[in-house]
Amino acid sequence: MFCYQCEQTAQCSGCTSFGVCGKDPETAALQDLLVDVCKQIAVKAQAGGRSREADLFVMEGLFTTVTNVNFDPDDIAMVIRRGAKLCDFEPAADMDGLVKQGEAVGIESRKNTLGDDITGLQELILYGLKGMAAYADHAYILGKEDDSVFAFFHEALASLKQDTPTVDALFSLAMKVGEVNLTVMGLLDEANTGTYGHPVPTPVNINAVKGKAILISGHDLKDLALLLEQTEGKGINIYTHGEMLPCHGYPELKKYKHLVGNYGGAWQDQRAEFEAFPGAILMTTNCIQKPKENYKARIFTCGLVQWPGVQHIDNGDFSPVIEAALEAPGFPETEPEKNIMVGFGHNAVMSVAPTVIDAVKSGALKHFFLIGGCDGAKSGRNYYTDFAEAVPDDCAILTLACGKYRFNKLEFGEIGGIPRLLDIGQCNDAFSAIQIAIALAGAFDCGVNDLPLSMILSWYEQKAICILLTLLHLGIKDIKVGPSLPAFITPPVLNVLVEKFNIAPTTTAEADLAQCLGN
Ligand code: FS2
Ligand code: SF4
Numbered sequence: 001m002f003c004y005q006c007e008q009t010a011q012c013s014g015c016t017s018f019g020v021c022g023k024d025p026e027t028a029a030l031q032d033l034l035v036d037v038c039k040q041i042a043v044k045a046q047a048g049g050r051s052r053e054a055d056l057f058v059m060e061g062l063f064t065t066v067t068n069v070n071f072d073p074d075d076i077a078m079v080i081r082r083g084a085k086l087c088d089f090e091p092a093a094d095m096d097g098l099v100k101q102g103e104a105v106g107i108e109s110r111k112n113t114l115g116d117d118i119t120g121l122q123e124l125i126l127y128g129l130k131g132m133a134a135y136a137d138h139a140y141i142l143g144k145e146d147d148s149v150f151a152f153f154h155e156a157l158a159s160l161k162q163d164t165p166t167v168d169a170l171f172s173l174a175m176k177v178g179e180v181n182l183t184v185m186g187l188l189d190e191a192n193t194g195t196y197g198h199p200v201p202t203p204v205n206i207n208a209v210k211g212k213a214i215l216i217s218g219h220d221l222k223d224l225a226l227l228l229e230q231t232e233g234k235g236i237n238i239y240t241h242g243e244m245l246p247c248h249g250y251p252e253l254k255k256y257k258h259l260v261g262n263y264g265g266a267w268q269d270q271r272a273e274f275e276a277f278p279g280a281i282l283m284t285t286n287c288i289q290k291p292k293e294n295y296k297a298r299i300f301t302c303g304l305v306q307w308p309g310v311q312h313i314d315n316g317d318f319s320p321v322i323e324a325a326l327e328a329p330g331f332p333e334t335e336p337e338k339n340i341m342v343g344f345g346h347n348a349v350m351s352v353a354p355t356v357i358d359a360v361k362s363g364a365l366k367h368f369f370l371i372g373g374c375d376g377a378k379s380g381r382n383y384y385t386d387f388a389e390a391v392p393d394d395c396a397i398l399t400l401a402c403g404k405y406r407f408n409k410l411e412f413g414e415i416g417g418i419p420r421l422l423d424i425g426q427c428n429d430a431f432s433a434i435q436i437a438i439a440l441a442g443a444f445d446c447g448v449n450d451l452p453l454s455m456i457l458s459w460y461e462q463k464a465i466c467i468l469l470t471l472l473h474l475g476i477k478d479i480k481v482g483p484s485l486p487a488f489i490t491p492p493v494l495n496v497l498v499e500k501f502n503i504a505p506t507t508t509a510e511a512d513l514a515q516c517l518g519n
Contacts, residue, residue: 001025002016007461022289024071027073030073032105032107033102038061060304068267071308117490121171127462128174135185135466141191146183149187189346204342207334216284217267223302226316238259238260240259243285245262266403344398345424349432367394373403373467374402374464380482390509401426424436427464427467437451
């Protein structure tokens with residue numbers, strides 16, 4: 001196997017014998033084959049064979065291969081067979097044969113013929129498309145879609161099949177992924193806020209409440225809404241985990257009294273946290289890790305997430321989760337309440353815009369830091385805690401995605417009544433951060449690059465890649481990215497990014513902070 005699509009890839013170069021994430025070589029080969037089937041469907045769509053089925057298959061197929069989503073080889077093999085019917089691919093009859101077919105279209109086969117730079121650029125585009133597919137799927141589930149987005153998936157994937165790609169053409173295509181992803185993120189924002197209302201500032205209890213409990217993780221708001229409906233009046237408390245935390249801010253979700261709080265931290269701490277959680281657990285999207293035996297019977301997956309041997313719910317009926325929660329002991333005592341704040345989406349921040357603008361003009365608020373992105377297990381990620389702690393008292397921090405768990409339980413206080421730490425939401429809400437930046441630039445009559453705003457991003461998986469491409473498409477410069485740079489970005493490609501966008505790897509919190517404030 002060869003996979004370098006996420007930040008924790010082995011030796012910062014590629015997982016070759018087994019995925020650091022837990023992906024085995026068989027699953028890795030099948031994921032490569034599934035991506036190739038998506039490309040073949042796209043080629044056919046470009047030649048006039050596009051269909052509704054092909055559109056949806058490509059979107060879901062790509063999301064299936066995002067890091068920490070689907071680890072089940074049997075399920076992926078089934079998906080491949082379904083996809084083969086939408087193109088001219090002839091799948092092997094058995095698993096061994098499928099794995100061989102996957103190995104033949106993997107990254108290494110292309111590296112040998114196209115070289116590292118071209119292959120890396122192709123993968124940059126592919127990973128951007130995978131992240132975008134995840135966002136498009138979330139929007140689609142809530143009834144929002146755009147034909148031009150589906151058309152672009154086919155256009156871009158088909159280009160990745162070309163025999164003689166050039167660096168310039170691939171670079172332009174990467175920027176186009178960023179542009180289309182902005183549309184997708186806008187759709188998702190409309191889908192979430194249109195269905196559940198605009199998030200409002202909301203305190204969230206991070207301590208336990210006595211009673212039976214279900215923990216829900218991932219990003220899918222509809223799954224949470226269904227779970228809340230189905231558990232209402234059953235004496236079960238619902239807790240959010242990881243990227244579900246911002247859901248407490250949505251009026252149509254927070255109205256449920258049994259949505260009592262948030263439990264634990266970011267995804268990479270789940271194995272210890274799920275083991276200790278005295279109830280059932282529901283994983284709605286990435287990021288799942290290999291479940292320990294002692295909670296395997298009370299963890300469930302839904303949507304595109306799968307783990308071999310873990311019960312999967314594909315019909316929206318969460319009765320098995322409810323039964324498992326009722327069988328588990330639940331929390332024995334209510335702990336003293338301790339709150340953190342969420343709910344600072346673009347609508348909420350815009351509603352206090354005059355106060356923010358006055359604070360900037362009077363000098364009370366000197367600089368904004370967007371410290372956002374995914375979290376991960378690798379060392380070096382304490383950089384983000386150090387950075388947030390070192391941000392001077394007259395500066396505000398905007399945050400989003402699961403990287404916030406590195407500092408969201410610290411006390412930051414307020415500036416003129418506005419919290420210094422503003423949680424914008426999930427990685428899925430990066431659109432909100434962009435809207436806030438654009439609105440601030442409008443208020444100060446300048447460009448986003450001229451704002452007293454620095455972006456310090458942490459990346460882990462492919463959604464971070466499409467967000468980064470969107471920021472570059474918008475011409476945003478001086479972004480700092482860490483904790484390490486993607487292995488698929490080769491030195492020549494990095495040079496282009498540095499030249500055009502002054503993108504920089506994170507160094508030390510102290511030096512980077514000084515540089516941001518000096519600028
Ligand atoms: Fe975090 Fe994981 Fe949000 Fe990423 S929960 S790293 O896939 O999607 O952010
Ligand atoms: Fe390795 Fe990341 Fe690929 Fe998993 S997704 S195999 S950790 S590079």
